[in-house]
Amino acid sequence: MPDITPVADPDKLEVSIYIGCLGYEHRSIEALRSLDSAKASKTKLLFDYCSEADHCYIANKREIGKSGCTIINDLGDFLAQIQMHISKEISPNIQLDVTSFDRKKLALILEVLFESSPYIGSVILSYFPRQFVEPSGELEEVLEFGPVTPRFVGEASYERDSLSLIVGAGYEFGRVIGAIDALEPELTYCMFPVGTDTRFERAVARNNLGFRFLDDPNLLIPYSVLNPHSTYFAIRRLIQVELNERNVLVLPLGPKIFAALSIIIALIYSPAVMVWRYSTEDLRRPNSLSDARASGDVALFAFTFSEPAITKPIVV
Amino acid sequence: MASTSQFNARNASASQIARDFVMPSYFPEVAEYRNIVLVGPRGIGKTTLLKALTAPGLTALHQREDLLDLLRSIDFDYIPIYIPAESIWKGTAGLVAKEVQSIQDRDLILGGLFTDHCLHQLISSFEEAAIEADSACRLKHPWQVMLSNWQEAQIAEKCSELWKLEKIQKSFLGIKMQLLQRSNIYRGAINAGNSSRTLDAVREIGHLDFLVMLKGFMDIAQTYCGVKRWTISFDEMEIAPKSILSHLYENLRSFDQRAALKFSLFPYVDFYEEQGGFIPNPSSPEDAQDFHPIILSSKFANPDYTFARGLIRSECDRRAVSYGAFRQFLNSSKAILPGSREFTEIGFERRPAKIYDYAVGQAGDLSLKQHLATKGIKGPQDIERLVGEARRAEVVRKVFPIAEIRSYYLVKTKDKKFPSRRTSAKGYGYYHGFDQLLALTEGNPRAIKYYLNDLITDMIEGRESHRSQNAAIPMNVDRFRAMVASQAIPRDLSGEDRSALKLLDAMGYALADGVLGDIFHPEPPLSFRIKNLHPSLKDALISAVNSGALVVEQNVSGKKLLFDLEGCRIRLSYRLAPFFKLPTISGQERLLSGMPEIKKNKDSQPDLLTWANADA
Numbered sequence A: 001m002p003d004i005t006p007v008a009d010p011d012k013l014e015v016s017i018y019i020g021c022l023g024y025e026h027r028s029i030e031a032l033r034s035l036d037s038a039k040a041s042k043t044k045l046l047f048d049y050c051s052e053a054d055h056c057y058i059a060n061k062r063e064i065g066k067s068g069c070t071i072i073n074d075l076g077d078f079l080a081q082i083q084m085h086i087s088k089e090i091s092p093n094i095q096l097d098v099t100s101f102d103r104k105k106l107a108l109i110l111e112v113l114f115e116s117s118p119y120i121g122s123v124i125l126s127y128f129p130r131q132f133v134e135p136s137g138e139l140e141e142v143l144e145f146g147p148v149t150p151r152f153v154g155e156a157s158y159e160r161d162s163l164s165l166i167v168g169a170g171y172e173f174g175r176v177i178g179a180i181d182a183l184e185p186e187l188t189y190c191m192f193p194v195g196t197d198t199r200f201e202r203a204v205a206r207n208n209l210g211f212r213f214l215d216d217p218n219l220l221i222p223y224s225v226l227n228p229h230s231t232y233f234a235i236r237r238l239i240q241v242e243l244n245e246r247n248v249l250v251l252p253l254g255p256k257i258f259a260a261l262s263i264i265i266a267l268i269y270s271p272a273v274m275v276w277r278y279s280t281e282d283l284r285r286p287n288s289l290s291d292a293r294a295s296g297d298v299a300l301f302a303f304t305f306s307e308p309a310i311t312k313p314i315v316v
Numbered sequence B: 001m002a003s004t005s006q007f008n009a010r011n012a013s014a015s016q017i018a019r020d021f022v023m024p025s026y027f028p029e030v031a032e033y034r035n036i037v038l039v040g041p042r043g044i045g046k047t048t049l050l051k052a053l054t055a056p057g058l059t060a061l062h063q064r065e066d067l068l069d070l071l072r073s074i075d076f077d078y079i080p081i082y083i084p085a086e087s088i089w090k091g092t093a094g095l096v097a098k099e100v101q102s103i104q105d106r107d108l109i110l111g112g113l114f115t116d117h118c119l120h121q122l123i124s125s126f127e128e129a130a131i132e133a134d135s136a137c138r139l140k141h142p143w144q145v146m147l148s149n150w151q152e153a154q155i156a157e158k159c160s161e162l163w164k165l166e167k168i169q170k171s172f173l174g175i176k177m178q179l180l181q182r183s184n185i186y187r188g189a190i191n192a193g194n195s196s197r198t199l200d201a202v203r204e205i206g207h208l209d210f211l212v213m214l215k216g217f218m219d220i221a222q223t224y225c226g227v228k229r230w231t232i233s234f235d236e237m238e239i240a241p242k243s244i245l246s247h248l249y250e251n252l253r254s255f256d257q258r259a260a261l262k263f264s265l266f267p268y269v270d271f272y273e274e275q276g277g278f279i280p281n282p283s284s285p286e287d288a289q290d291f292h293p294i295i296l297s298s299k300f301a302n303p304d305y306t307f308a309r310g311l312i313r314s315e316c317d318r319r320a321v322s323y324g325a326f327r328q329f330l331n332s333s334k335a336i337l338p339g340s341r342e343f344t345e346i347g348f349e350r351r352p353a354k355i356y357d358y359a360v361g362q363a364g365d366l367s368l369k370q371h372l373a374t375k376g377i378k379g380p381q382d383i384e385r386l387v388g389e390a391r392r393a394e395v396v397r398k399v400f401p402i403a404e405i406r407s408y409y410l411v412k413t414k415d416k417k418f419p420s421r422r423t424s425a426k427g428y429g430y431y432h433g434f435d436q437l438l439a440l441t442e443g444n445p446r447a448i449k450y451y452l453n454d455l456i457t458d459m460i461e462g463r464e465s466h467r468s469q470n471a472a473i474p475m476n477v478d479r480f481r482a483m484v485a486s487q488a489i490p491r492d493l494s495g496e497d498r499s500a501l502k503l504l505d506a507m508g509y510a511l512a513d514g515v516l517g518d519i520f521h522p523e524p525p526l527s528f529r530i531k532n533l534h535p536s537l538k539d540a541l542i543s544a545v546n547s548g549a550l551v552v553e554q555n556v557s558g559k560k561l562l563f564d565l566e567g568c569r570i571r572l573s574y575r576l577a578p579f580f581k582l583p584t585i586s587g588q589e590r591l592l593s594g595m596p597e598i599k600k601n602k603d604s605q606p607d608l609l610t611w612a613n614a615d616a
Helices: A026-034 A036-040 A057-063 A075-088 A103-115 A175-183 A198-211 A228-243 A256-268 B014-019 B027-031 B046-052 B055-061 B065-072 B089-099 B103-129 B149-162 B172-191 B197-205 B210-225 B242-250 B306-318 B323-331 B352-362 B366-373 B380-384 B389-397 B400-409 B434-441 B445-461 B465-485 B500-515 B535-546 B574-580 B608-613
Strands: A003-007 A017-022 A043-048 A070-072 A093-097 A122-127 A144-147 A163-168 A187-194 A220-224 A247-252 A274-279 A299-306 B036-039 B079-084 B130-132 B145-147 B230-235 B259-265 B292-295 B341-344 B347-350 B410-412 B420-422 B525-530 B550-552 B569-572 B588-592
Touching: A003 A256, A017 A026, A017 A036, A017 A057, A017 A075, A026 A036, A026 A057, A026 A093, A036 A093, A043 A075, A070 A075, A075 A103, A093 A103, A103 A256, A103 A274, A122 A256, A144 B089, A163 A175, A163 A228, A163 A256, A175 A198, A175 A247, A175 B465, A187 A198, A187 A228, A198 B465, A220 A228, A228 A247, A228 A256, A228 A299, A247 A256, A256 A274, A256 A299, B014 B046, B014 B055, B027 B036, B027 B046, B027 B292, B036 B046, B046 B055, B046 B079, B046 B230, B046 B259, B055 B079, B055 B103, B079 B103, B089 B103, B089 B172, B103 B130, B103 B172, B103 B197, B103 B210, B103 B242, B145 B210, B149 B172, B149 B210, B172 B197, B210 B242, B242 B259, B306 B323, B306 B434, B306 B445, B323 B434, B323 B445, B323 B465, B347 B400, B352 B366, B352 B380, B352 B400, B389 B400, B400 B410, B400 B500, B434 B445, B434 B574, B445 B465, B465 B500, B465 B574, B500 B525, B500 B535, B500 B569, B500 B574, B535 B550, B569 B574
Parallel strands: A017 A043, A017 A093, A043 A070, A093 A122, A163 A187, A163 A247, A187 A220, A247 A274, B036 B259, B036 B292, B079 B230, B130 B145, B230 B259, B525 B588
Antiparallel strands: A003 A299, A122 A299, A144 A274, B341 B347, B410 B420, B525 B569, B550 B569
């Protein structure tokens, strides 16, 4: 897989293909409301979650009615359309709004972008943090817990026989400790989102850290949600170091920008790094879904593709 | 203070485990040369036991002078092979089931991954037992084997052929590298979808049978090194693919005279089902006949906490704290109603007269008062005057365990119709004290260590006992609930929410209604008898049993392994008791067929989420 090179000033790039989704969260189309780059893009591809009965879906659909979006509800078709539009353009700049995508679709889209890397100018990720809403404080049942897509099942290596878990903490009660007790890693790093809302930070801390799962306070690594550039390097450094000794499994709970960056780094090191998801939302059970409105902040991260990383960890 | 990840035997080396090993009474049974099935939920100590029985584990155990007498009587004349499961298997298998459409391909991939993992561990364990023949060392123990470079090369070469490796190898390192490479072909096939060259490569390798390959390895090792006896320990095999597990289990009947198989399994055997239930067939192994089952699960009633006490003593020693002082620290909690318990060397006794005062006087439990009045008890002084074993049993032993918990969790009201109601107080005084700690952990070593980690630290730092226990109890309950919630179980398409946690909560709240209701019941139901269970609850129930959240009465069917829950009696683990305010005793039973109905609003249950500030 190719490596990437982060690009400064992502907001100055002109976008020709916008990739987003139409979902039940109000913020799912926030990029089309507030980002000029997204509004001006020639092609706007939206994956349709078809959640008519939930929250803001209908209103969102009405709102984007005349914005020239191509709305597709079949995932295979959606991914094929992305590939087709990339091939039609010359080195297009692509904006991927990760805000409301589920982690699996996000991974599949990023896989397509990596596979199409020779034909892409740059990729800009956008993420709109939500307005803070107090979490329920109840344990949620896990519906699925496993690799986010088949590409992230990991690999066997002679150097690595134990497990290192890098978990991006969210504010859901007990989710991190549940994962630790299920996976039983030798070492756990907890990446802690900061910089959006202190109430969110307090909720993340309250619902996770009291369980005292860290071997060392230094394994708690704060990252800035609104500065994905530094977050990217922080995750990458950590993965690179850990891969020399242990199998690395990234569990990106919390803000989707963390999930997107983790997936990108895992693709660079593919197939060495596992990325898992921990799904508790179920479209058949609407009360497991909650609406989310954008807080007004936006995180942007842009990169170009480059030659595969030379300093990859040693693997068999 | 240690982090809780250190309490997991998975990540400890065998010699580390042996160094701190507290020997349970059943250790000789586990160690002896015969087929064994170790049964118990997570954290009960199965991995610790099996790792202690590896070559480096046995060597380290024999370096402990305090254990030498105990070890001397055990026959360790075998080469121990230890095969752990990988915690990521379950998630990976779930993905394979979703992504790989052909059942044959699925079986090839999962079977191949499992086999190569086992073969890798087989070689690693053999290397651990090997003493270099060219070195000055001599065999000191029967679990060791002399191995020269020539012998290694011969074994590696023969194994390469037998195990269908791509290239013939001359060393164990080469074998392991080849196995890893092949393992990555299987992983690649998961990623490749259903029609690719990688999948073709998997089909070309074909079906791999670990047991056949294991037998071949034993033949080869016997030829070149003279090894005649082996134990093969499969740890945490419940994570392994069910079809493979079922195959391994079948082999308990007649695998090979040269090997004793040792399995560790969850309490409910869900890999061995035919048409929805266990149907014995002529090839099915029989417990006691083909294997010796050792049940490590929590006891349904009359628990024996000898091992748990030993573990606590050892942990206290490790942290340079007096065991007696620690007991005293827990028993001195101000949240235990003063004078309601008398602590002795062997436990505590309830003081019924005092409990009467608290329950009737402070908590306004007039229902208890009325109940005792029908037995001729008009006040606490009448309890003191009771004579005769039968009379005391009727009035004191049955009534006061329930009266005691009501005295903590009912409060007096001004309502004449309902003179007491359930309190939402966040304190856990009823669960304080050393013996309650034993009950709350159900003797589960990992649970004990989680609790001790905080409690001993608090004691050393001079924190007040009641504050320390009020923080530790709900935190550990929440951790246990989070573990239960993290066990993903398949949902049916109806979308009905039949999760383990939902079921446990419904059961717990329903029982709590009986214990803390308006009417005093001296013997409220505290367990369930499963009868005509609604099929939609089965998976949730199994998940709860296997995670240790439900404890099954073992002596129901005569069989030690649990193949069918119908007719079984179960109770909620005491590890969850503080969440529902349930007593740590077993009681009467009620039927469980569907999701229990809850009468009371669950808001009246304790709010564990505030444990961080629960200093009350």
